[in-house]
Amino acid sequence: MSHSTNFDTIEFEINDGLAVLTLNRPDSLNSFNKQMHEEMQQALDILTEAEGLRCVLLTGNGRGFCAGQDLSDAAVLPGGDLGESIENYYNPMIRKISALPVPVICAVNGVAAGAGANIAFACDIVLAAKSAKFIQAFCKIGLVPDSGGTYMLPRLVGHARAMGLALLGDAVGAEQAENWGMIWKAVDDEALREEALKLAQNLATQPTKGLGLIKKALQASLGNDLDSQLEMEKAFQREAGYSDDYREGVEAFLEKRKPEFTGK
Incomplete structure (x- = not known):
């Protein structure tokens, strides 16, 4: 399966079951x-419907991963209804990322602030460049963490640190985030893209149906x-036990290959 779509603010392609989505502003x-x-919603809709999808890698171009909301955008100027922006954009994005039935890897290449940090935390495995930083910047402008931040942070780092x-x-910083259990791994800046791609490529060759059920079970x-x-474990194990990948895994184990x- 291969797919590419021309967008202005993101880069998006799917090759051999691996989708790479790169924020590009x-x-x-x-x-x-x-x-x-x-454009992000369009890309996520494509991923939701894509046949043969086995892994997604989300990252950003330039010196930052995502600084959250562009505060110069007319939709979020003071005096407007910020709840409308959350309802129409951020909440659907987080729900779609979370609901994808395949592993979603996030490679945080620089600052992840506000919603940018929480979009990363919505992914299943987060790698970050050692120079990257995670900032819940909402309090600096009188707002509340959104994009699932108040849900995910306490579960990642505990109530005291989240507060x-x-x-x-x-x-x-990325290394502190790793030590706190906020992310999976901090890596050298120059190695981030290669290591994230290698991880995503590996996951794209694994038993995708089983990985999707693992994801759902841990979320639940x-x-x-x-x-x-x-x-739930009983039901998911029953479902996984009928998969082609379980049959192949057992046969390969017995045949020592x-x-x-x-992925089926």
Whole structure:
């Protein structure tokens, strides 16, 4: 499967089941304006419907990953209804990223501020350049963390650290973010793209259906009690057990060879 679409504010392509989505407003640190929101939604809709998709890599061009909302955009000028922007753009984006039935890798190549940080946290595995910083910048302009920030931060770093980050707006470097469990791994700046791509390419060869069920189970565990989670594991294991990839995995193990998963 291959696909490419020409956008102005993002770069987007799918090759051999791997989708690479790159935020591309480097002069504004990839901050979101109305056009970028609309193009991001189009790309996510394509991913949601794409057959044979096996992994997604999200990153940014230039010296920043994403500075959140472009505050010069007419849609978010003071006096307007910011809830409308959240309802129409940010919430659907976070829901679509979270609901993709494949691993979503985020490579944070520079500052991730405001919604930019929380978009990264909505992904399944986050790598960050060691020079990158994560900033809950909302408190600096009288706003509230959005894009799932108040949901994800306490689950990633605990209540005390989440409260400090949200109320103070202090920057957290990539290595500290790794130590806190906020991200998966901090890597040397010059190695970020290659390492993220290598990870995404590897995941695109793995048992995609099973990985998607793992993702759903871990997401659901945040709100389930133990009995509910055990029942979900039973249902998901039953589903995974009928997959072609499970059959291939067992056969490859017994035959002492490398499996060739199809994602089905």
